[in-house]
Amino acid sequence: MNPEISIVAPVFNEEENIQLLVSAIYRGVKDIGCSYECILVDDGSTDGSRLKIETVCAENEHFRMVSLAKNYGQTAALDAGFKAASGKYIVMMDADLQNNPRDIKLLLENIDGFDMVYGCRLNRKDSFVKRVSSKIGNYVRNKLTNENIRDTGCSLKIFRRECLNKIKLYNGMHRFLPTLFKIEGFSIKEVEVQHQRRLY
Ligand code: UDP
Ligand code: MG
Numbered sequence: 632m633n634p635e636i637s638i639v640a641p642v643f644n645e646e647e648n649i650q651l652l653v654s655a656i657y658r659g660v661k662d663i664g665c666s667y668e669c670i671l672v673d674d675g676s677t678d679g680s681r682l683k684i685e686t687v688c689a690e691n692e693h694f695r696m697v698s699l700a701k702n703y704g705q706t707a708a709l710d711a712g713f714k715a716a717s718g719k720y721i722v723m724m725d726a727d728l729q730n731n732p733r734d735i736k737l738l739l740e741n742i743d744g745f746d747m748v749y750g751c752r753l754n755r756k757d758s759f760v761k762r763v764s765s766k767i768g769n770y771v772r773n774k775l776t777n778e779n780i781r782d783t784g785c786s787l788k789i790f791r792r793e794c795l796n797k798i799k800l801y802n803g804m805h806r807f808l809p810t811l812f813k814i815e816g817f818s819i820k821e822v823e824v825q826h827q828r829r830l831y
Contacts, residue, residue, distance in 0.1 A: 635665040636739070637718030637792070640726040641708035642684065643674040647831035648727050649683035653694065659732030663739060669694045671726065672712040675702035706805040713795055722789045723805075727829050729756070730787040734824040738789035746794050746817035749780070749809045750787035750824035757826075772810070780809050780821070787824050790817075 638656060642649070649671070660667050671688075673681045673696060684696045697715050699708060709723060722738060724730040734750065741748045755762055765784055773779055784806050797815045804811065809819050 632666075634668045634718045636660075636667045636720045636722050636735070636789070637716035638667060638669040638722045638724065638732075638735070639672065639709060639712035639716055640669070640724050641672045641674050641705050641712065642676060642680050642726040643702060643705075643708070644676045644678045644680060645726045645831070646676075646678040646680050646683060649680060649687060652726055652728055652732075653687050653691070655728060656732045657691075659735050663736050665739070667693060668716070668718060670697055670712045670715050671695070672697045672708040672715075673699060674704070674708035675699050677702075704802055706800050706802050709805050710800045713792075716792060718792060720789050721792050721795075723786055725786045727831070729827050729829055730785075731825040731827060734787060734822075735789075737822055737824065738787070741820055741822050742789050742791075744818070745820045747788060747790035747809060747812050747819045748822055749783075749819060750785040751782040751821050752785045752826035753823045755782075755826045756828040772807075776810055776813075778810065778813065780819075782821075783807060783809055785824065785826075 656669055671684045673684055688694045688696050697711050722735055738748050794817055798811050812819050
């Protein structure tokens with residue numbers, strides 16, 4: 632039977648983060664009590680990420696690996712993960728632990744009646760340059776598209792998997808998923824989520 636959620640995380644050279652991520656996801660979904668699968672997409676990593684993911688998948692039936700032959704970038708990696716997913720909902724998140732898997736519960740609690748729930752990072756833990764360029768990017772996009780999406784770049788999102796039939800992803804487009812969903816007439820909702828500094 633298809634799981635309730637498919638968690639998809641793209642991985643490019645995250646060797647030190649894999650085991651921590653897997654433990655955090657395990658803790659995050661344990662309390663929710665829904666069925667899940669987790670697809671880790673190795674985006675042509677050149678460190679030991681692939682080996683780490685293989686070990687995790689051999690030990691835990693909930694985890695699967697999709698492996699790309701070279702580094703295609705975050706959008707393509709997510710797209711490959713989406714294609715392998717079978718859940719009713721897809722949860723996308725980064726593999727570097729900047730998103731907190733505990734927030735998956737919050738996303739699920741809010742998805743009823745919506746096609747997508749997207750995270751807005753509270754107390755964002757990124758460099759000044761990243762925070763400022765993100766603010767400018769969000770301001771310009773909101774003006775052009777006449778909407779009020781505060782943080783389109785937050786990777787943590789949940790959406791109904793079947794919506795993807797109408798969405799075409801191009802390089803870099805994973806950042807604009809809420810807008811692409813709105814263009815197709817899907818309903819979207821924002822929730823505030825945690826953000827953590829990248830440790831490794
Ligand atoms: N990532 C990827 N392919 C790439 C670059 C990044 O799969 O070519 C992954 C990376 O491992 C992480 C996520 O995409 O899980 C976000 O990347 P990063 O942390 O560099 O972006 P930021 O947090 O600065 O937006
Ligand atoms: Mg990051």
